[in-house]
Amino acid sequence: MSKILVTGANGQLGQCIKELALTKGTKNTYIFKSSADLNITEYAQVIAEFMLGQFDFCINCAAYTNVDKAESDLDNATNVNVIGAKNLATACGKTNTTLLHISTDFVFDGTKDSPYVETDITSALGVYGQTKLLGENEVIKNAPKYYIIRTSWLYSEYAHNFMKTMIRLANERDALSVVSDQTGTPTYAKDLAEVLMHIINTNPIAYGIYHYSNEGIATWFDFAKAIFEINNNTINLSPIATEAYPLPAKRPKYSVMDKSKIKQALQIKIPDWKESLKSAIKALD
Template sequence: MRKILVTGANGQLGSELSVLSVFYPEFEWIFADRTKIALDDLELLKDQLNEIKPDIIFNCGAYTAVDKAETERELAFTINHLAVELIAKYTFKNSVKLIHISTDYVFDGSSSSALNEEAETNPINVYGESKLAGEIACLRENPDSIIIRTSWVYSKFGNNFVKTMQRLMQERDTINVVNDQIGSPTYAADLAQAMVDIVRSSNWIPGIYNYSNEGEISWYEFALSIKELRGYNCNVSGISSSSYPTPAKRPEFSLLDKKKIKEIYNVSVPDYKESLEKMFV
């Protein structure tokens, strides 16, 4: 029985993989939170990997506090770069399959058409820089690994935009949401299923893949969809990013092109609204 190690077990993606795991008893699943896999302690991480001896690693753990990363650069790079480098070395040396999760924040947002896997990277914040460094290290140390870039992840677990909007729309009469950042959300349950489909497939084609739900929307339009599907009465207004300054800059356009993952792995990529509805059921 092949052993799958999932890092970041308590995160959105790790939690959705945990829900999914009961349907795939052909794998032995190990869900590792910070106590089992220390991505911020490289010496300990090395020992933990040698102890667990996985056959497959889903590296979902990451430093994801985008604004905080601006002042916690060293910690962000330790988790998103150096730990990934170590995991990639381990997986290459021990012939372990690795799927590493990355982000649309490796792009600068200057494109006006959907970004494919070959598009030029140019992160505009520390989080994006650390994730790009992790991608580069991952492919350098283990050319047989798979990297999946995703965007705007949400689920019924953890903290995310959908949950924040639900809370605010019930608490307030009016809210403002930025309308000039364009991309597509990702329901973590859909991405989790895609990852399982990849490891169950007879294909293993290494490299970078994009995965998010279908659709090209702004955060404002995403908020309107949440309002509509939940039947909230709150008034939602669109504002520019300049009216809502944050410590870290965000890409204005980071829509991902999903052709490659659909063609090679034939995975399902539902429309964003369909998946949002599914989460609310």
């Protein structure tokens, strides 16, 4: 039996882990800490929690995730994504805890045209990706036992995400334009949660960086179209170019990730993004 600390527990990934721990049953003990319970930017709080808890694993779901706001909020993004990651990694090192740290496809600049592998050169385009990348480095430097799981385009029935925004907009508007020249893979946070729990329950796989998203590829336009089809929304949807919809943060044009390493290590089959989207929309009922 393992004792597992989950940070950032009120975010969408944290809530998915909580739901699975409750509904699927687990021989492990999960301890969920929201940002109000445990601020990962405060080392004194973090180390006290780890000393008291004597955890076997920590899943870090806490992050500064507002990609556009980060462009004008470097200090706060750095505090959570870099200092927070360093604090957790250091506490894990001091207490012999294995850290599962979540990172992002936005560590890549999107200039490739084939799926990114874990060893590809990173070069983040914006503050969010840059701070997540620096956070990865802190984990590697300070946690002897770590898994960095890079994921992409997370959505779920919980918290704020693209799927929920699209469904809200479909109820408010008759027409919508969505960018059709950024390609990646939507990932159901519950599928990611299952894989994280699987890593914990498997005989240790090699420490290091792993890519995990759902299978398949899509543009944001494809993603929106599938949401409306599955949810039976009638809305006039049009594709637009990124330049026609300027946002503060630059995003990679292509950020599909190669999942061979995690599939091989865990001997898993990953669900296709459209199949998982159906499950997520069903879970909204």
